[in-house]
Amino acid sequence: MTTPADLPLEFGDPADLERLRAGFRAWLAGHPLPERLPDEPLPLFLHRWHRLLHSGGWVGLDVPEEYGGRGLTALHQVAVSDELGARGAPGVPRIGYLAHALLEFASEEQRRRLLPRMLAGDDVxxxxxxxxxxxxxxxxxxxxxxxxxxxxxxxxxxxxxxxxxxxxxxxxxxxxxxxxxxxxxxxxxxxxxxxxxxxxxxxxxxxxxxxxxxxxxxxxxxxxxxxxxxxEGDGWALAMTTVSYERNALDTGHLSKYGLLVERLRRTARERGGELPDGLRSEIGRCFVDYEVLLAHARRRIAERRAGQAAGPETSIDKLLMTRAEQRLYRTALQVFPDELHGPGGEVFAEFLYSRAASVYGGTSQIQRNIIAKRVLRLTDGAD
Ligand SMILES: Cc1cc2nc3c(=O)[nH]c(=O)nc-3n(C[C@H](O)[C@H](O)[C@H](O)COP(=O)(O)OP(=O)(O)OC[C@H]3O[C@@H](n4cnc5c(N)ncnc54)[C@H](O)[C@@H]3O)c2cc1C
Known part of the structure; x- marks a missing residue:
């Protein structure tokens, strides 16, 4: 059985990535997550975190150095996200998909001007x-x-x-x-x-x-x-590039975060199993299966990245799986921990509410199924 603490996603050159992870852990020890100020809006708090991470060189690892990154690979950035997710810390700011759009479509002058400031958080x-x-x-x-x-x-x-x-x-x-x-x-x-x-x-x-x-x-x-x-006319291709990166299961900060909660649910089911209704124990089992399936998909995407393959329509599969996993997970957690976590202000309650949006943002679940049917499986409805 893997747990988030084991950081189950192994990829790339293990020694190289372990060096990076060790360096990041050492940096994190000296730069803990700052406290959110009273009444500080979440985006402003996350922006301070973004700038702190950037000051340590932990944002844009996969962006070429001439555009403000570190010229490493997507897998290095994934390792950093994974470390943050496994600690329950907010992830690296989700700007990767916008950065990819600029990397692929912007002019050389625009890339040099816009990307370093985007990565640094100078421009939001x-x-x-x-x-x-x-x-x-x-x-x-x-x-x-x-x-x-x-x-x-x-x-x-x-x-x-x-x-x-x-x-x-x-x-x-x-x-x-x-x-x-x-x-x-x-x-x-x-x-x-x-x-x-x-x-x-x-x-x-x-x-x-x-x-x-x-x-x-x-x-x-x-x-x-x-x-x-x-x-002019490149906008559709740029939009498809952007959403393919937005839907990718490689955002392992999320996966590590799910893994922490799945592990907590499993522990509870072992310790208090007899008190929980059968239906709820089954749901915990399903949460575990969803998480394992997501990990398998993330490993598949990792293999594709290592082979130099760009994100494409198959990331709609990841988006559907992430949506199912996230919605089931927070729905189940609310039932298992009602006293501790239920109610406005509770972190899981907030995550539960936001999970409802997962089947809409980045393209709805119905649209992901259409994309899988048409562009991955090449099925048509006779109208095309
Ligand atoms: C949290 C969140 C953040 C967002 N952030 C951004 C953002 O920063 N920038 C941005 O541009 N957008 C953003 N969006 C918008 C998001 O991309 C759209 O909401 C989404 O694409 C759906 O579009 P819509 O809301 O117009 O719904 P509609 O397209 O009107 O869909 C309504 C319903 O009809 C279904 N439907 C529509 N067409 C079909 C079809 N062909 N086949 C089957 N079913 C269909 C849909 O699945 C849905 O259930 C965000 C959305 C959310 C929830």
Whole structure:
């Protein structure tokens, strides 16, 4: 039986990664997680953590040195996430998928200018893809960037669910640049400075009390040609690259965190098994199986990364598995530890509430199944 404390994901050159892990553990001993200040919003607390991790060289390990990283591999970054997750500490900031989009699509000048500041936390970024009428059907978005005679663009439209836009300086924005072209070839990506005239950011309060989401109103926002990422029409490919990294099971900080709770549930089932209803003991068993399946998938992704394979549509499988595991885990934990953890303010209760969103963010579970059917299994419904 593996436990999170054993750090079950073995990959790469074991000696090399063990050196990195040892170095990180030594650094962590001298740089513990700072205390969250009274009334400090979570994103600002996590931002302080981000900057502290970066000061030690633990952010962007897989990003080339010329763009502010350390020129190591994704597996080195995974090892750092794994160490943090196994300690119940917040993970490395989730900017990897945005960084990948810039690495693949931005110009050399943009990569050198934007990436080091993104990795350092000097600039905070958000993702402006979804709209009120375009979430699952992203290609149907209506935000429009009109090319002006002076070479600039004028952007009009509305974005929705833009996480933490109120704390961000920049947004990776998708907009349509050609109304006549088919939807998938008419989208273009931009870097939008959120203090630009014409931008309004309005936070929305969610069920867990957080104001994570924002509406973003764009009213004739001028963007320069140099603020376009990639060519006109590259936006769909950039979006697919971004979400493939966002859905990947290699975010082992999450897996280690799940592993801690699975192990606690197993211990409870052993010690107090007789008191728990049969149905709940079965659920604990299912939590354990979900976790083991996720680990197996993470190992598969590790093998693919080592072979130099980029993330693709098969990461939709990871997203479905992570969603199932996370939702079952926190639902079960609430039932097993009702006195200790149930109620607003309890950490597991907060995680339980957020787990409900897992089947929506990064693309809904229904959409992941469609992607698996069409792009992984190559099944069609006769309409294609
Ligand atoms: C916590 C959280 C954070 C988010 N952060 C961001 C962010 O930072 N930036 C951003 O751009 N977006 C963000 N989103 C938005 C997210 O990507 C969308 O909510 C998601 O893609 C679904 O789109 P929608 O909400 O418009 O639902 P809809 O697309 O309207 O879907 C409604 C329902 O219909 C189903 N459905 C739709 N089409 C199909 C189909 N073809 N086949 C089967 N079923 C279908 C869906 O599965 C869903 O159940 C976030 C969402 C959440 C929950």
């Amino acid at each position: 970024w958000c993702q402006g893809f979804s709209e009120p009428g375009a979430g699952s059907d992203l290609a149907g978005m209506s935000t429009y960037a009109e090319r002006l005679d002076d070479g600039h663009y004028s952007v009009r439209g509305q974005k929705l669910w833009t996480s933490y836009a109120q704390y961000s300086g920049y947004c990776l924005l998708l907009a349509r640049t050609d109304r006549a072209a088919p939807p998938h070839s008419s989208l273009t990506a931009f870097v939008l400075p959120l203090d630009r005239p014409g931008v309004t950011v309005r936070p929305l309060r969610a069920a867990n009390g957080d104001d994570e989401f924002c509406e973003l109103f764009l009213d004739g926002v001028r963007l320069a040609d140099s603020e376009r990422i990639g060519a």
